[in-house]
Amino acid sequence: MTLRDIINKLLRRQPASASTARERLQLVLAHDRSDLSTELLDQMRREILEVVARYVEIDMDEGAVSLETEDRMTALVANLPIKRTLNGQIKLIETPDKSEESSQGTEVTNQDA
Amino acid sequence: MATDTRVILICSGKGGVGKTTLTANLGISLARQGLSTAVLDADFGLRNLDLLLGLENRIVYTAQEVLEEECRLDQALVKHKQESNLSLLPAGNPRMLDWLKPEDMKRIVDMLKEQFKYVLIDCPAGVEDGFKNAMAAAREAIVVTNPEVSAVRDADRVIGLLNTNSIKPVQLVLNRVRPKMMANQEMLSIDDVTDILALPLLGLVLEDEQVIVSTNRGEPLTLNSVNSPAAKCYLNIAKRLQGEDIPLINPLEESSGFGAKFRRLMQTKIF
Numbered sequence: 031m032t033l034r035d036i037i038n039k040l041l042r043r044q045p046a047s048a049s050t051a052r053e054r055l056q057l058v059l060a061h062d063r064s065d066l067s068t069e070l071l072d073q074m075r076r077e078i079l080e081v082v083a084r085y086v087e088i089d090m091d092e093g094a095v096s097l098e099t100e101d102r103m104t105a106l107v108a109n110l111p112i113k114r115t116l117n118g119q120i121k122l123i124e125t126p127d128k129s130e131e132s133s134q135g136t137e138v139t140n141q142d143a
Numbered sequence: 144m145a146t147d148t149r150v151i152l153i154c155s156g157k158g159g160v161g162k163t164t165l166t167a168n169l170g171i172s173l174a175r176q177g178l179s180t181a182v183l184d185a186d187f188g189l190r191n192l193d194l195l196l197g198l199e200n201r202i203v204y205t206a207q208e209v210l211e212e213e214c215r216l217d218q219a220l221v222k223h224k225q226e227s228n229l230s231l232l233p234a235g236n237p238r239m240l241d242w243l244k245p246e247d248m249k250r251i252v253d254m255l256k257e258q259f260k261y262v263l264i265d266c267p268a269g270v271e272d273g274f275k276n277a278m279a280a281a282r283e284a285i286v287v288t289n290p291e292v293s294a295v296r297d298a299d300r301v302i303g304l305l306n307t308n309s310i311k312p313v314q315l316v317l318n319r320v321r322p323k324m325m326a327n328q329e330m331l332s333i334d335d336v337t338d339i340l341a342l343p344l345l346g347l348v349l350e351d352e353q354v355i356v357s358t359n360r361g362e363p364l365t366l367n368s369v370n371s372p373a374a375k376c377y378l379n380i381a382k383r384l385q386g387e388d389i390p391l392i393n394p395l396e397e398s399s400g401f402g403a404k405f406r407r408l409m410q411t412k413i414f
Binding site for chain 2: 048
């Protein structure tokens, strides 16, 4: 935030347009680069959750799959909180000293095409 | 015969951002440094490079006749009147687009490589066949863009295609920079554009009315008006291409006086 932004805020003026341009570009480019529509991304999310659910019990509502872009590298980031493994022996979420392991991140990185 | 010819594609995606003007001025600047340079107009649909160089009346043959073996390459090449180190290979008839293949472009550039140290390819706008043909013959590329959302978005598409075709290095030229608007944060900054596109900046070119005057006359700025703001930028870009370490101009320091100082103060990052 620059001095001009603060003054604009105080005077309730519209922020300078360069920051709006930057934000709009970043959003539109993340989609251009991934070449995935929201429907496809949603389908992929559901299928990933199904596969993972065969091995561990996960919270279907909590799981988040998203695309993150930085320096022309687009990463598929999946964050899937695990409730417990399927055989029920280890309830990760209820083990206090291992609570950090209750959520496991999977990361697949791909060179942007 | 030049064995280490640099074949550089000049492209942008979006039309009207200044590809042809950059090609003409870079061609003149390199030629002035004593480097034999060919500029190839690969925009067969809407050719204009001949007009910017003031060579439109001297075209006899084009790339088309060379490819169809109706003439030799040196019969089609148009040598510049004042800069004898610079030659133009004019674009052929738009009907060429019906049969032109990437291999044809490679053939033409291979011929040019035997005579020239630099081959600059002026690419058509768009990302379709015209662009793909032009790209097939190039080794490295310069992407031209303006600090505007549509130009940056289109440049991003082109950069993606250049990357998948292993063209490198790919460098950026930021054209039509307006220092005052940038200082007022009403135009994407240089950092904004280089961060978003993740390309090394070869140079920036200041907005300059003299560009229109020079195209009216068919005399690129770097030929006769070397002191105009844009001409200096073009000359610096040519030197950097040659590996010289020329510092970038800071557009915020281009305007001086109290107004400029105030605008710089307003840009101070608080948090």
